[in-house]
Amino acid sequence: MVAVTRETDRLRERMDHHLDRLLERETEKLAFLGEDLEVLREVLPGFVRAGGKRLRPAFVYWGHRAAGGSPDDEAVLAAGCAVELVHASALILDDVMDEAGTRRGRPTVHLTMAGHHRARGWWGSAGRFGESTAILFGLLAYTWADAALLHCGPRLPAALEVFTQLRGEVIGGQYLDLAHAARRRGDVAEAGRISTYKSGKYTVERPLHLGHAVAGGHPRLRAVLSAYALPLGEAFQLRDDVLGVYGDPSVTGKPAGADLRQGKHTRLTAVARERAGAYGAALLDNVCGEDDVEAARALITATGALEAAEERIGDLVARAVAALGAGGVPDEAVTGLAELADLAARRIA
Template sequence: MADRADLSAPAATLGERIGAELTAFLAERTGPLTAISPDLGPLAQAARAAVLTGGKRLRPTFAYWGWRSVQPAAAPGEAQLIRAAASLELLHACALVHDDVMDSSDTRRGQPAAHVRFGRFHREQGWHGSAQSFGAAGAILLGDLLLSWSEELFASAISCLPPERARAAIEEFGRMRTEVVAGQFLDILAQARGAFDPDEAVRVVEYKTSKYTVQRPLLLGARAAGGSPEVLDALSAYGLLIGEAFQLRDDLLGVFGDPSQTGKPAGDDLREGKRTLLVALAFQAANPAQRALLQAGIGDPALTADGVARLREVLERTGAHEQIEQRIVERAAEAARCLAAGSLRPVAAQALLELAQAAAHRTF
C-alpha cells in the first residue's frame, strides 16, 4: 500500500508540474520575441497553442518515471529533471508542426494545424502571394523555433545535475532527436516507394515512435538519475515494446477511431497513404480484388467516407485488424515481464505497468 500511495501523489501532479514549467518558459521567451516586433505576435501565439493546447505529455511522463525507477520521490535533482522533461514537449511540438506540413493534415488535437492557422491569417489580411505557401513557411519556422527552445530549456535544466549524469542525459537527448528525424524520413520514404512491406513498417515504428516516445525518454530520466546497467536494460526493452504497442494502437485509431476523441478525421491515415503495419498485413493476406482496393484507396486524398468504409472492411476481412490487436496485447505482456526482471523501484514499476496498459488500450 505504501508504493500505491507513492504512485498516486506525484502522478496526480506531474502533468501540472510539466504544464507550469512550459507556461513559465514560454512566457519568458515569447515576451522578448514580440519585443523584436509586434508582427511576431502571431508566431508567439502559435507557439503557445502548439505546446499548451492538449497533448498527452507522454515523453515527459516516461522521463520522470525513468528517473523514479532509480531515485525516490523528491530526491535532489528532481526539479531539474522535471524541467528537462518539459523540454521534450517543445521537441514534440516541433515534430508535430512539421509532420502536419509534410502530411498536409488540416487538424491537430481537434484544432486547425499550424500551417492552416498561418494560411488563414494570410487570407484574412488580404496579403499578396499564396496563402498556402505562407502557411507552410510559417509552420516550418515555428517548428524550428520550438526545436531551438527545447534545446535551451533542456540545457538550462540538465546542467544543474552532477556532470557525469548530465552528460549521460545529454547523450540520450541527442539520440532522441536524431532518431525521430531518421524515423520520419523512413516514413516518407515508405510512402514514396508505395510498397506494402511489413518489415519496413516495423522499422518505421521503431525509430519514429518506440525509441522517440518511450525508450529514449525513459533512458534519459534513468541515466540522469544514475541508473544501473540492469535498470537501463529493463527500461530499454520495455520502451521498445510499449512504443510499438502505442504506435500500433495509433494506427488502428487512425482508421477505426472516433474523430470526436482522436481529434482527426476518420480515415486520414488512409488518405495520407501511411504504409502502416496494419495495411501491410492486409495487403499480404488480401485477394486480388482486395489488393486492388488497397492500391487505389491508400494515398488518395479525395477518398470519400464510403471509400474509407470499403477499406476498413478489407482490413477486417483479411484479419489484419485482429492481428494488430493481438500484437498489441503480446507487446504489453512482454513489456510487463521486462519490468519484472529489472531492479526498478516498486512504485516506478507499477506506474510503468499502468502506462503500458493505457498506451495499449487507449481510445484517443
C-alpha cells in the first residue's frame, strides 16, 4: 500500500507539472487581451492550480493502468488534465448558479472579478460583471480541456467519445439538481439519480473509462470498472452531501449549510424528509439563517439520516472494492483503486 501511495503522490506532481505547462501555453495564446491578460492569468490558472486533490485525474490514471497502460505514458497525463479542467469549469459555473461566496477557502471567481471591477471604478454593475466574466472563464477552462485532450495520443477518437459523454452527463445532472431544488420535491430514488449524474459518473466512472480508452483496454474490462465506479460514485456524492451540511468551512473551503439554504435535493435530506414527515419537510424547505441551518442539522441527526448515510457509504465502498475481484484487473491497479475508494469516500474536505 505504501508503494501505491507514493505512486499516487508522484502522479499528482507529474499532473501538476503537465497542467502548469498547458495553462501557460494556452494563456499565452490570449496575449491579444493586453493589460487584461494578467487578471485572467491570476484568476483562472490560479484557480485551477490552487486547490483540489486531483482525484479525477487519479481515476483516469488507474483506469489506464487497469487496462494495461504504462505508468510512463504521457497521454494519460493529458487526459487527466482534460478532466481536471472540466472540473474547474463546473466549479466556477456552479458557484455562479449557487451565488456562492467562497470556494477552496477563497472568494469565488465571480466575486473576485466583481471586486476587480469595483476597485477600478468601472462603469456598470460590478456584480453583473463578475458573474459574466466568471461564465467566460468557466467556458475558457472547458475549451482548454479540449486542448489538453488533443495530446492524448493515437486513441483520441475513443477518448473523445468518453469525454463527450462525461461532459453531457455532468451538465444534465446539474440541470436536474437545479430543477428539483426549484420544485421543492423529490424522493430518495430521485436524489440518487441526481447524484449519479451530477457527480458520481463524472468523478469516478467516466474518468476510469477515459483512462481505459487511452490505453486501448479490452471492452469487457469497462464493465468491471463500472461495477466498481457506480457504488463508489454514490458514496463520493453522499460524503459530499454530509460535508455540505456538517463540514467545517475552514477545512472544506466553502460555507457549511449552503446546500440547505439553497434547498438542494440530496439523499441525506430526502431520508430526513421521509422520516420526519410534514414538519421536517417544512423545516427543510425554509432554511435561511444560521438558526435554521442548526435546526435542520439537528433534524437530520435526530431522524437517523446521518447515521444511515454513514452506514451506506461504508456498504457502497465495500461493494466497489469487491467488484474489482471479478478478474482482469492487474493486482497493482486493484490496490491503487482500493486506496482511491477509501480516499474518495472518507475524505474530510
